[in-house]
Amino acid sequence: MSPGMRGTPPRQAAQARSAPVFALVTLTLIGAALAAPWLAPQDPYDLANLLLDHARLSPLTRDEAGMLHLLGSDDQGRDVLSAILYGLRVSLGVASAGTTLALAAGLTAGLCAAWHGGRTDAMLMRLVDLQLSFPTILVALMLMAALGQGPDKVVIAIAVSQWAYYARTVRGSARVELQRDYIAAARGLALPTRRIVVRHLLPNCLAPVIVLATAQMAAAISLEATLSFLGLGVPVTRPSLGLLIANGAQYVFAGQYWMSLWPGVVLLATIVAIQQAGHWAGRKAAGGGASR
Amino acid sequence: MGYGALVRIAQSLLTLLAMSVLVFVAIYLIGNPIELLVPPQANQAEMARAAQALGLDQPLPVQYLHFLGQALKGDLGRSFTSNAPALTVIFERMPATLELALAAALIAVGLGIPLGLWSAFADGHPASRATLGLATLGFSMPTFWIALLLVMVFSVQLEWLPSGGRDASATLLGWRTSLASWQGLAHLAMPACSLALFKLALIIRVTYAATIDTLRLDHVRQARARGLSPARILWAHVLKNIGAPLLNVIGLEFGALVAFSVVTETVFAWPGMGRLLIDAINTLDRPVIVAYLLLTVVLFTLINLAVDIACLAIDPRLREARGR
Numbered sequence: 360m361s362p363g364m365r366g367t368p369p370r371q372a373a374q375a376r377s378a379p380v381f382a383l384v385t386l387t388l389i390g391a392a393l394a395a396p397w398l399a400p401q402d403p404y405d406l407a408n409l410l411l412d413h414a415r416l417s418p419l420t421r422d423e424a425g426m427l428h429l430l431g432s433d434d435q436g437r438d439v440l441s442a443i444l445y446g447l448r449v450s451l452g453v454a455s456a457g458t459t460l461a462l463a464a465g466l467t468a469g470l471c472a473a474w475h476g477g478r479t480d481a482m483l484m485r486l487v488d489l490q491l492s493f494p495t496i497l498v499a500l501m502l503m504a505a506l507g508q509g510p511d512k513v514v515i516a517i518a519v520s521q522w523a524y525y526a527r528t529v530r531g532s533a534r535v536e537l538q539r540d541y542i543a544a545a546r547g548l549a550l551p552t553r554r555i556v557v558r559h560l561l562p563n564c565l566a567p568v569i570v571l572a573t574a575q576m577a578a579a580i581s582l583e584a585t586l587s588f589l590g591l592g593v594p595v596t597r598p599s600l601g602l603l604i605a606n607g608a609q610y611v612f613a614g615q616y617w618m619s620l621w622p623g624v625v626l627l628a629t630i631v632a633i634q635q636a637g638h639w640a641g642r643k644a645a646g647g648g649a650s651r
Numbered sequence: 652m653g654y655g656a657l658v659r660i661a662q663s664l665l666t667l668l669a670m671s672v673l674v675f676v677a678i679y680l681i682g683n684p685i686e687l688l689v690p691p692q693a694n695q696a697e698m699a700r701a702a703q704a705l706g707l708d709q710p711l712p713v714q715y716l717h718f719l720g721q722a723l724k725g726d727l728g729r730s731f732t733s734n735a736p737a738l739t740v741i742f743e744r745m746p747a748t749l750e751l752a753l754a755a756a757l758i759a760v761g762l763g764i765p766l767g768l769w770s771a772f773a774d775g776h777p778a779s780r781a782t783l784g785l786a787t788l789g790f791s792m793p794t795f796w797i798a799l800l801l802v803m804v805f806s807v808q809l810e811w812l813p814s815g816g817r818d819a820s821a822t823l824l825g826w827r828t829s830l831a832s833w834q835g836l837a838h839l840a841m842p843a844c845s846l847a848l849f850k851l852a853l854i855i856r857v858t859y860a861a862t863i864d865t866l867r868l869d870h871v872r873q874a875r876a877r878g879l880s881p882a883r884i885l886w887a888h889v890l891k892n893i894g895a896p897l898l899n900v901i902g903l904e905f906g907a908l909v910a911f912s913v914v915t916e917t918v919f920a921w922p923g924m925g926r927l928l929i930d931a932i933n934t935l936d937r938p939v940i941v942a943y944l945l946l947t948v949v950l951f952t953l954i955n956l957a958v959d960i961a962c963l964a965i966d967p968r969l970r971e972a973r974g975r
Contacts (some may be wrong), residue, residue: 366788374795392802468840489666489669492951492955493906493910493948493951494906494907494910494911495911496893496907496911496913496914497910497944497947497951500910500913500928501674501677501944502677503932504677504932504940504944505677551860551882577791581791581793584793584795584796585793585794585795585914588795588914589795589913589914589915589917589929590933591932593928601793601795603888604795604796604799605795608799608918611802611803611807612802612806612807612814614807616803616807619799620803623796623799624801626796627791627792627793628680630791630792630793631791632789634790634791
């Protein structure tokens, strides 16, 4: 995806300086999502908190019960900050499940193609090329149209639209590794295929895949948000960041921006932080050389 | 070149066939549309009659062959909800989407290539770094989010631009379009810009990376050493070298613009075919979903094919490699 950004020394230095910040932001966001039940001022899934007379309070106001809404409340009276923390949980959960599934499928297909070569390889790679010639969003929309709504469906949509990237990357590095002496040695020892692939080949193909997975995780978060924004993703009872933005969107026109703005800021921060942290990790993995 | 082009055309036809099966089968996995179409008090017999009228009682392969035969005749069935032919429904909405995608492509290419070239020529300059940094940020912004931000700023705060809808009352060469009037352009501005942003960021980065690589080539460095003007180097050496990769990206991304307009159209209530798709998914209007997906697939395949053939024509190295 990233067309070789060969940075000049000052740029690399600037990136290296800001990189730990992005890593820290990523960890903070993941921590906040995990600790949402303890951090959030209110449980947004508790129906008792849906009070219409608390609806659409602007940020930094208190409701009659004396509760301070730091980021305001939404159209159903839920605290926006709490909804964001729980929404982040949903967004990260769905995206990481999708990424993991895509990674597993892509690894299997890529290793399979590299190991067998020949027609298996040709067919799998033809499929990969075919899929990569269509944009992710189209593949995902087609799947959502076929499967219907729900977090599990979004996970499948993410996996199906991303596996091809992993398959191509793994196949590339596996083909290089298969030429090396240690594989020849393992074959000479007549180890079972399974053992050679899983214990010898796989660990040596992982580095570029992990880097790719970080970039794809950011893309998965964005895809989930987009599908949910369109109303095809997660259900309204457990909104993700994208759905929170969609719910608030109708009030943006009335100048009540906070219901959409703050979830959006958190969404963007999450995507940028994960992407940049991944870039940094990728450069580290490549031995501090030119970024990929 | 002729042989390479023929192979590509054959591959495209196979792709289309495979995608038609995939789309058809995938869409037929979704719920039973009969329940939505007949009144709730309808009995079994009435439901069976409705299914028969729509051909939904046949086995799937029979339905597919029938569908394929009809599709080749340009008939993709009637919309379950409006009862108009599905293709007509989509073609009615297509000009709005193409207009939007075209405007976005013009913005992305018109700004992206000069900015990318400039960033490469002025590599290391703070403004060049800022441009590339913003491009990275633009890369990360979900399309719907930038669209909402634009609405917040330009419609709600500044009240400069309308927040949604399309004004195609004026005509240009007999085509009713937003491009022909100020009102129309005002409606088009925000949707087009928000749709363009991602591609703009992409084109800046691709142009930058390709140009940096080209500037490092020996013959370009020698041209610089000979004291050729930057304009001459740009024209004679850089643009010729980065032409093929750029064309590839632009071609592919135009298709992606059409696909992504689903999102933009939803935010800005733009009456295009993307908005139609979302409505069709929500009402389980299968013929319209299938027609949209197939039409987009055809559009994509045609664009890919055209780009490949154009690249074969531009770049002799590709002809050597593929023609054999």
